[in-house]
Amino acid sequence: MTLPTPGRYLDALQQRTPLVHCITNYVAMNSSANILLAVGASPAMLHAREEAGEFTALAGALSINIGTVSADFAHGMRAAVRVAHERGTPWVLDPVAVGATGYRRRLCAELLAHAPTLIRGNASEILCLNGIANPGRGVDSTASTDQARDAAVELARRQGCLVGVSGEVDLITDGERMVHISGGHALMPRITTLGCGLSATAAAFLAVAGESPSGRLAATAAAFGGFALAGERAGTTAAGPGSFTPAFLDALYQLTPNDLDTHLALETRDAL
Amino acid sequence: MTLPTPGRYLDALQQRTPLVHCITNYVAMNSSANILLAVGASPAMLHAREEAGEFTALAGALSINIGTVSADFAHGMRAAVRVAHERGTPWVLDPVAVGATGYRRRLCAELLAHAPTLIRGNASEILCLNGIANPGRGVDSTASTDQARDAAVELARRQGCLVGVSGEVDLITDGERMVHISGGHALMPRITTLGCGLSATAAAFLAVAGESPSGRLAATAAAFGGFALAGERAGTTAAGPGSFTPAFLDALYQLTPNDLDTHLALETRDAL
């Protein structure tokens, strides 16, 4: 089965510059803001409990990332996801290193109750979220994408959401269907918070995707595919992770709807 | 009427490397520190209530930016602006997205009571600060610089301060006189926190400007003009926002007093 073509979502994003509310980690804030601006969205990073919910109500999508979370950020996250859930605003959960500590596991359990639209993580994070004991080491993936496939499908079904697993080949599933995205570049794991930036970018695509399950699956795949394509292009000129980063932002900025439609065939397979 | 030539302020800045105390948002911290170092200032980012005021007393200028503010940062801001006000240390207020939430409006009202030397924002932020109901969308400007002109002049008069409005053409006013700065590059709005960096840079220029109104107006214009000129130069080689950023820092670093004097004619007009 074939999904809607991905270029339409990039086109809509560039036309509508959706406001994406990000409550993310300190390491990723600048990078994710620049990534969102490069693809055409309007980023806003703020988290104070006094205003987080009020601001989410203005946003087209919300992106939550627990990388450097502490009590005050957790308060803001709770306020924001509650508003997103109530209003039907799409929101993305990035459960960074969820397996590493009890604090992260408890916080993610709380956030899952507010129905994220998409969960994006690496294989070990998705395995952990799905209840499989697999304490990660730091924020790197130690399980392969293949190992995480069953966990992703189970998690998507249980939560009624999309699950995206980043890896050498990415996997996106709604619990019934799966899309695989290949591409990218070997340098990408050597640059910090690109995964966090992908979560925020997926939120931007979901902000313009409408509410149909196929549209949301295709829009998420467009975000992953755009990253993979921009990564490939940046990799052709980069001499290392330092020169990769500006080249990657330039490639994201130069990405066209036609690029996505030409290079990204969104073939789905049955999930299990 | 013609203001003092701008190059003298860059020269003074490069000679004296003023210490600029920044209490700014998480997204801007690294970028603003690198911008200040590139122009020749000495940045220090710290905010804890236990030390913020004590540190401000050591600084040549203070830059306050509310982008990702929360209760603990607000405490530090209050302590710092109180000391700056008491000691006559120039300080800059950057009211990021002030129109977006009540929390931001209340905090800015509090900070305004401590007599900022310069308020720098985009048109919708300046309109909001001036009491015109104009809730912004995120941190982007949705009002044109022209629409904000009257608000800027009113705000400058009411506060007895300088107001700088960033836009396609920048406007700086002390309530009596106006300076316009053109230049820059279309990519600049696609890079996060350049406006925040400009606020911090203006603080650095004010640190060496002395206390005369004309000197402060000219020094602020020199900061805006330096950004515009460096932006133009970076734009000639950049392929996108990724390559723009290092080129912009290089251009700021290479900027000479003579560059400013040659390219920046600080003609003032009457404000109203």
Add this chain to the structure above:
Amino acid sequence: MTLPTPGRYLDALQQRTPLVHCITNYVAMNSSANILLAVGASPAMLHAREEAGEFTALAGALSINIGTVSADFAHGMRAAVRVAHERGTPWVLDPVAVGATGYRRRLCAELLAHAPTLIRGNASEILCLNGIANPGRGVDSTASTDQARDAAVELARRQGCLVGVSGEVDLITDGERMVHISGGHALMPRITTLGCGLSATAAAFLAVAGESPSGRLAATAAAFGGFALAGERAGTTAAGPGSFTPAFLDALYQLTPNDLDTHLALETRDAL
């Protein structure tokens, strides 16, 4: 006397990708994470008191930097250094601007009680830590490396730790022996948080250095030497601080054990 050759530590680091737990300042977080990834380590930035100690127990080394410290980060630091001390996990203290405020002096006094493996700072920070009244101005060094030599040796003896002093020529001492590292580039002080990144990198090298005093001294010198060498190489192409940064990350990424062994002669002198 000659220390173990430095290349072996870079080789071990690249083979074992040690997890380095960083509780560092907001300005440095992204930059330090990218620096650690470039040299081959696995960075994790997190600080919440609910999990900091639990996470340190998973890490190969800990890096503590007080640049933008506030009460909540200080709680996390205390928890983390306690665990590192108990478990014998190497940890690095970067006492940013310790001389600037009483808050910083008190916090550093507390942290010193938990036996850092290495203290890395600029000359004025090391002088201050050693109890010499020398309030720094901001985070810049105002004392020369030579002036700080005696203080470094005294501090190393009193603490039973390594002390590294960054400057035009770097100095590393264990209180008995001294190593000098030259190289680097004049642009390096114009880029923010490179010193913070060096502290984190030294933690990564210490994670693979074993427990012998000579091994730890050589591994620390390898970190300093790697930075100096990468800085030299980046400086050959950089047009300013903007282009220096990606070139520096590329150079760190391209650094080989053989590079270190060829360019870095770790001759020690008697300390006093």
